[in-house]
Amino acid sequence: MPGEMLFARAHARTSAAALEQNLSLLARRAEVPLLLPVKANAYGHGLEAISRVAARHPDVWGLAVATPQEAGAVAALELGKPVVLLTPPRPAELEELADLGVRLPVASLEEAEALPAHARAHLKVDTGMNRLGARPEDAVRVGQRLHERGVLEGAYTHFATADEPDLSFAHEQFRRFQGVLQELPPLLAHASNGGGILSLGALPGMRLARPGLASYGFAPPHLRGVLPLTPVMTLEAEVTYVHTVRAGESVSYGGLWHAPQDTVLATVGLGYADGYPRNATGKAFVTVAGERRPMVGRICMDQCLVDVSGLNVQVGDVVRFWGPQDITVSDVAAWADTIEYEVLTGLGTRIERQTDR
Numbered sequence: 556m557p558g559e560m561l562f563a564r565a566h567a568r569t570s571a572a573a574l575e576q577n578l579s580l581l582a583r584r585a586e587v588p589l590l591l592p593v594k595a596n597a598y599g600h601g602l603e604a605i606s607r608v609a610a611r612h613p614d615v616w617g618l619a620v621a622t623p624q625e626a627g628a629v630a631a632l633e634l635g636k637p638v639v640l641l642t643p644p645r646p647a648e649l650e651e652l653a654d655l656g657v658r659l660p661v662a663s664l665e666e667a668e669a670l671p672a673h674a675r676a677h678l679k680v681d682t683g684m685n686r687l688g689a690r691p692e693d694a695v696r697v698g699q700r701l702h703e704r705g706v707l708e709g710a711y712t713h714f715a716t717a718d719e720p721d722l723s724f725a726h727e728q729f730r731r732f733q734g735v736l737q738e739l740p741p742l743l744a745h746a747s748n749g750g751g752i753l754s755l756g757a758l759p760g761m762r763l764a765r766p767g768l769a770s771y772g773f774a775p776p777h778l779r780g781v782l783p784l785t786p787v788m789t790l791e792a793e794v795t796y797v798h799t800v801r802a803g804e805s806v807s808y809g810g811l812w813h814a815p816q817d818t819v820l821a822t823v824g825l826g827y828a829d830g831y832p833r834n835a836t837g838k839a840f841v842t843v844a845g846e847r848r849p850m851v852g853r854i855c856m857d858q859c860l861v862d863v864s865g866l867n868v869q870v871g872d873v874v875r876f877w878g879p880q881d882i883t884v885s886d887v888a889a890w891a892d893t894i895e896y897e898v899l900t901g902l903g904t905r906i907e908r909q910t911d912r
């Protein structure tokens with residue numbers, strides 16, 4: 556078969572054990588089972604592998620996705636766990652999603668009426684994020700209508716500031732959500748994202764929680780001491796070329812970097828098309844042969860360059876861009892002036908996802 560001997564240059568290895576431990580820690584702190592967000596290819600980790608590991612975990616109630624296509628992809632795995640869609644589907648998609656058993660968000664009376672009779676709904680309440688959902692004063696009527704139609708399973712809201720040091724607005728949002736729930740029959744209520752679990756802990760009346768980034772091992776700086784979370788992914792790529800540049804020569808696009816002395820460079824098969832941020836140029840480090848070494852010159856589309864002077868590095872050796880120790884996604888995000896979410900979800904399709912225990 557053509558391609559049989561052609562292998563990926565870059566690998567994202569995910570640790571099932573790290574994910575499982577993070578999920579246990581988060582569920583224990585939230586005191587409820589988890590609705591694990593696996594949107595955006597499971598935050599770049601690989602939708603199928605992460606969904607399979609999560610579905611076997613006793614603390615995972617279900618899997619949450621952002622798009623109807625993601626919902627279809629998870630439903631097709633037939634994992635026996637509920638799939639919850641977090642953004643509004645098109646009217647034409649309702650029937651198929653309901654047939655697949657996907658739980659649907661509902662935020663208006665119109666949507667409540669349009670739902671197929673065999674659908675299951677999660678009432679979306681906008682308590683201050685102002686992105687999606689029914690305002691609290693309208694949400695009760697929508698929930699009551701869903702209940703009359705026999706399709707109401709859950710209700711949820713989303714915090715805008717639960718990962719920030721000042722929690723006053725998160726508390727206000729929760730108070731508004733509780734006001735809505737008081738007027739409805741008991742249902743599967745959920746509010747906290749990862750930041751909410753870490754900062755607020757268990758919330759009264761909640762039946763589920765939705766930690767995304769925290770499940771994959773990351774917390775905002777001021778909440779890092781709350782739980783011993785472990786980064787789930789290790790990103791590696793192979794050295795494709797090793798050569799020496801002479802003192803004073805420039806390297807890569809724009810000739811930004813000049814070798815201060817004769818320097819041995821490793822060219823590595825990972826670039827910004829794979830999601831490694833070009834903005835980290837001039838700041839980034841990697842781990843190679845067990846040592847922390849700087850990337851030099853502009854990060855390219857498919858490649859980058861590392862100063863490996865004094866190390867025994869050969870073509871085919873593995874360079875680690877991030878992992879649970881040493882250099883983490885948080886470091887890379889800081890170098891690139893962005894957040895872990897954007898770095899992880901930006902990982903490209905050329906990177907082969909693998910799962911370790």
Ligand SMILES: *Cc1c(COP(=O)(O)O)cnc(C)c1O
Nearest residue numbers: 592713748749750765766767768
């Ligand atoms: C993405 C998302 C989450 C997860 O957020 P984290 O900050 O990654 O924990 C939870 N709820 C909703 C509605 C989301 O869109």
